[in-house]
Amino acid sequence: MTEQDIPARLVELLTAEQESLGAAWVEAVSRTLRGRISLAELDRELRELYAALVEGLRGGGLDWRGDAFGEVRALLAELSRTRARQGFTPTETATSVLAGKDVLAPSEDTSAGDVRAYLHLSKLIDALGLFTLEVYAKTREEIISAQAEQLMELSTPVVKLWEGVVAVPLVGTLDSARTQVVMEKLLQALVDTGSDQAIIDITGVPAVDTEVAQHLLKTVVAARLMGAECIISGIRPQIAQTIVALGIQFGDIVTKSSLADALKHALRRGDAAVVRPGGRA
Amino acid sequence: MSGLAPVPDAEHESVPIGSNDDVVRARQLVRALAQQCKLSLVDQTKLVTAASELARNTLVYGGGGVMRVGLVRRDGRVGVTAVFEDSGPGIPDVDQALTDGWTSGGGLGLGLSGARRLVDDFTLQTEVGGGTQVAVTKWAR
Numbered sequence: 001m002t003e004q005d006i007p008a009r010l011v012e013l014l015t016a017e018q019e020s021l022g023a024a025w026v027e028a029v030s031r032t033l034r035g036r037i038s039l040a041e042l043d044r045e046l047r048e049l050y051a052a053l054v055e056g057l058r059g060g061g062l063d064w065r066g067d068a069f070g071e072v073r074a075l076l077a078e079l080s081r082t083r084a085r086q087g088f089t090p091t092e093t094a095t096s097v098l099a100g101k102d103v104l105a106p107s108e109d110t111s112a113g114d115v116r117a118y119l120h121l122s123k124l125i126d127a128l129g130l131f132t133l134e135v136y137a138k139t140r141e142e143i144i145s146a147q148a149e150q151l152m153e154l155s156t157p158v159v160k161l162w163e164g165v166v167a168v169p170l171v172g173t174l175d176s177a178r179t180q181v182v183m184e185k186l187l188q189a190l191v192d193t194g195s196d197q198a199i200i201d202i203t204g205v206p207a208v209d210t211e212v213a214q215h216l217l218k219t220v221v222a223a224r225l226m227g228a229e230c231i232i233s234g235i236r237p238q239i240a241q242t243i244v245a246l247g248i249q250f251g252d253i254v255t256k257s258s259l260a261d262a263l264k265h266a267l268r269r270g271d272a273a274v275v276r277p278g279g280r281a
Numbered sequence: 282m283s284g285l286a287p288v289p290d291a292e293h294e295s296v297p298i299g300s301n302d303d304v305v306r307a308r309q310l311v312r313a314l315a316q317q318c319k320l321s322l323v324d325q326t327k328l329v330t331a332a333s334e335l336a337r338n339t340l341v342y343g344g345g346g347v348m349r350v351g352l353v354r355r356d357g358r359v360g361v362t363a364v365f366e367d368s369g370p371g372i373p374d375v376d377q378a379l380t381d382g383w384t385s386g387g388g389l390g391l392g393l394s395g396a397r398r399l400v401d402d403f404t405l406q407t408e409v410g411g412g413t414q415v416a417v418t419k420w421a422r
Contacts, residue, residue, distance in 0.1 A: 209333040
């Protein structure tokens, strides 16, 4: 058998026993996934893949990058993405593809020509397995960057504490990107709620270095330009000592140790209407 | 560069500093060691803040580099040493760089001078065109 005949022979082998080989593949994969995916779904996935693989071999030989394998690559990418999202491990994902090798593994009475054909198929499936893993890794990276973005949004809520008083509780590391989000949200909240007092609470910020301080100062200045006053609260003893040692000047910006103190100050300063239950404004 | 700063002897870890995420990672590593070394909460915060300043300097002014950090022992005391190294442009005027409020970039100009005040030992070696090495140590009381 020459090189050119190998794809044709493989198509022959794969189509002759399509039903039983497909079933064996599904069986092999379902063992590794231990019932975390329904058998019907797996069966559909792998049989589609099997059919596409046969078509690919028929049309494009062993070149998996070619046009004939477009369908195979699309199916594999789909499979890989679904697995990555569902939390399957890389091994489990790759095995779905690589298990295909066992199905056609030569036995003792396989002819030498068929063994060679098998070796080529084996190489092809390895390449497809790697392709699957690449898509898997890429999907995971997409998930991670999407989560980082969500986290950034999540971690900067602006809450209305009182009529005329909004607060931003900051948690975690404050870098330029975060500060930008905080500043935008805070300034927008000042407009939306018609507030003139803003409290920035840094209880959840582990370390205040010059960059964080600079970002805070800029936010305060921006709020002032809009006619609002800012109070920075949540300055813990160790943070206060560090700020002094660093030599950061907060100037005439009001700082408080707790959010409660800051709210009290804001209410007093902002002549906010404090309404007692049952009383009149 | 000649005359090496007190590099943490036994087990030390190095962190490459090439992005803002690395600054966060460097800070977390220093915090973990400071806790292990039983520094007080104030001293932990001071050391972590100093590390944060120096790591950012390494990134912004040194064009990236590496931090090596580890526990050190001297005269029966335990401390945490962090060494920041870059092969950037170096600092032409060290006295000026250590002056409060002076900056060659857009910062507050307190990072380097402030970091010196936050730690117990501070050594700075620099060479114009040959990079900068800053070593800081905080001893447990």
